[in-house]
Amino acid sequence: MILPKFSYFEPKQIGEVCSLLEEYGEEARVLAGGTDLLVKMKQGLLNPKCLVSLKKLAELNFIRFDERTGLALGAMASLNSIQESPLVRENYYALAEAVESMAAVQIRNIGTLGGNLGNASPAADTAPVLIAYGAQVKLVGPKGERRVALEDFFIGPGQTVLNKGEIIAEVVLPPAGISTGGAYRRFGLRRSSALAVVGAAAVITLKSGVCQSVRIALGAVAPVPLRVPAAEEVLAGKAIEDEAIVEAAKKAREAARPITDVRSSDEYRRELTEVLVTRALSHALKRAKERVN
Amino acid sequence: MQHLVNVKVNGQSHTLVVNANMTLLDMLRKNLGLTGTKKGCELGDCGSCTVIIDGKTVNSCLVLAVEASGKEILTIEGLAEGNELHPLQKAFIDYGAIQCGYCTPGMILSAKALLDRNSSPSEEEIKTAIGGNLCRCTGYIYIIEAIREVAGKQKE
Numbered sequence: 094m095i096l097p098k099f100s101y102f103e104p105k106q107i108g109e110v111c112s113l114l115e116e117y118g119e120e121a122r123v124l125a126g127g128t129d130l131l132v133k134m135k136q137g138l139l140n141p142k143c144l145v146s147l148k149k150l151a152e153l154n155f156i157r158f159d160e161r162t163g164l165a166l167g168a169m170a171s172l173n174s175i176q177e178s179p180l181v182r183e184n185y186y187a188l189a190e191a192v193e194s195m196a197a198v199q200i201r202n203i204g205t206l207g208g209n210l211g212n213a214s215p216a217a218d219t220a221p222v223l224i225a226y227g228a229q230v231k232l233v234g235p236k237g238e239r240r241v242a243l244e245d246f247f248i249g250p251g252q253t254v255l256n257k258g259e260i261i262a263e264v265v266l267p268p269a270g271i272s273t274g275g276a277y278r279r280f281g282l283r284r285s286s287a288l289a290v291v292g293a294a295a296v297i298t299l300k301s302g303v304c305q306s307v308r309i310a311l312g313a314v315a316p317v318p319l320r321v322p323a324a325e326e327v328l329a330g331k332a333i334e335d336e337a338i339v340e341a342a343k344k345a346r347e348a349a350r351p352i353t354d355v356r357s358s359d360e361y362r363r364e365l366t367e368v369l370v371t372r373a374l375s376h377a378l379k380r381a382k383e384r385v386n
Numbered sequence: 387m388q389h390l391v392n393v394k395v396n397g398q399s400h401t402l403v404v405n406a407n408m409t410l411l412d413m414l415r416k417n418l419g420l421t422g423t424k425k426g427c428e429l430g431d432c433g434s435c436t437v438i439i440d441g442k443t444v445n446s447c448l449v450l451a452v453e454a455s456g457k458e459i460l461t462i463e464g465l466a467e468g469n470e471l472h473p474l475q476k477a478f479i480d481y482g483a484i485q486c487g488y489c490t491p492g493m494i495l496s497a498k499a500l501l502d503r504n505s506s507p508s509e510e511e512i513k514t515a516i517g518g519n520l521c522r523c524t525g526y527i528y529i530i531e532a533i534r535e536v537a538g539k540q541k542e
Contacts, residue, residue, distance in 0.1 A: 095407070101406035128448050135428060136429075198517065285514075
């Protein structure tokens with residue numbers, strides 16, 4: 094299995110990356126971790142003339158947390174560095190949980206957060222959990238930088254709002270209050286190295302025992318990672334009881350628009366959605382309560 | 387397009403000229419003759435090409451040779467000291483944790499990276515660490531026992 098030929102660049106400045114991407118246009122691909130891109134190139138699914146590596150951009154490889162501004166993750170932070178980060182585990186546990194469920198150690202050591210999002214797979218495990226935490230992506234391009242809510246970043250399978258010459262620089266999560274709990278539940282055909290058949294993320298913030306805010310997002314049940322406001326509405330502003338969780342999970346099931354593929358039928362995905370949303374909500378609620386106490 | 391690569395492999399420095407589309411796996415096997423690193427699926431699924439770069443395990447089939455420039459790489463050939471096998475290599479032999487042997491280099495390097503960070507891993511932690519290394523002979527039980535044996539000895 095031989096990689097097709099390409100020209101290779103590893104710029105040290107973000108500006109250079111943007112100008113190379115503008116110059117080569119459709120013929121260029123950004124190389125982040127490469128765990129997906131190089132596989133697709135070997136399989137003959139992609140044949141870019143030029144790869145622009147981001148690995149020499151040290152400014153994109155960081156994890157920073159500030160109680161006032163929240164968590165900032167560089168696009169080139171490896172999946173394992175995020176999963177192992179005490180800052181992430183203490184404040185955004187569900188993100189660590191989602192990354193742990195992905196692939197295997199070797200892939201997580203190379204694969205990056207920016208790559209997982211930029212790849213725009215509907216089954217990306219980091220997407221639902223980041224949407225549930227209210228993440229924004231900072232995009233940098235030839236015309237400067239802009240911020241987009243992650244739930245608006247994806248357009249379809251493999252498609253994003255990124256313009257020509259633009260890359261993901263950073264993912265920003267708002268501060269997680271001490272009464273916030275999150276959880277990610279997914280089902281794969283194996284425990285290791287299997288894509289999610291369905292993934293469900295929930296983040297709940299409590300105030301005096303009442304659900305002050307809740308965000309629920311799904312993976313692998315629609316052309317894009319999907320936030321489900323109809324399910325959130327069932328819970329917002331209430332003291333959450335088991336019946337309400339069941340009701341919210343039903344709403345999530347109705348919102349899912351899954352397809353049938355090699356991993357599952359659409360019917361089974363709908364069933365899984367209800368089960369996994371129930372579990373994600375129960376765990377998120379439990380964690381929010383534990384953090385308050 | 388050719389690129390200059392400076393790497394340290396098993397403690398030895400090398401300067402090589404490689405094509406952009408050469409993988410680290412091919413560079414190790416073809417240019418450096420280090421065929422202990424196995425070529426399996428070539429898609430990052432099987433783990434037989436596992437090497438350790440700067441302390442972390444990676445699938446060398448999914449790393450470009452040019453990306454490895456400036457890094458320190460450890461392959462299975464770098465584990466033994468002279469004629470003295472590494473404790474993990476010895477334990478794999480003692481426990482019969484090798485059958486066809488194809489997954490063994492990757493399996494041992496994943497175990498080494500684990501034990502370097504965590505000298506007393508639980509069984510779950512061992513399973514997670516080797517989750518990306520497939521043994522087609524399915525000899526996982528002996529492999530896990532061999533790793534536990536070395537972890538136990540390290541603790542003493």
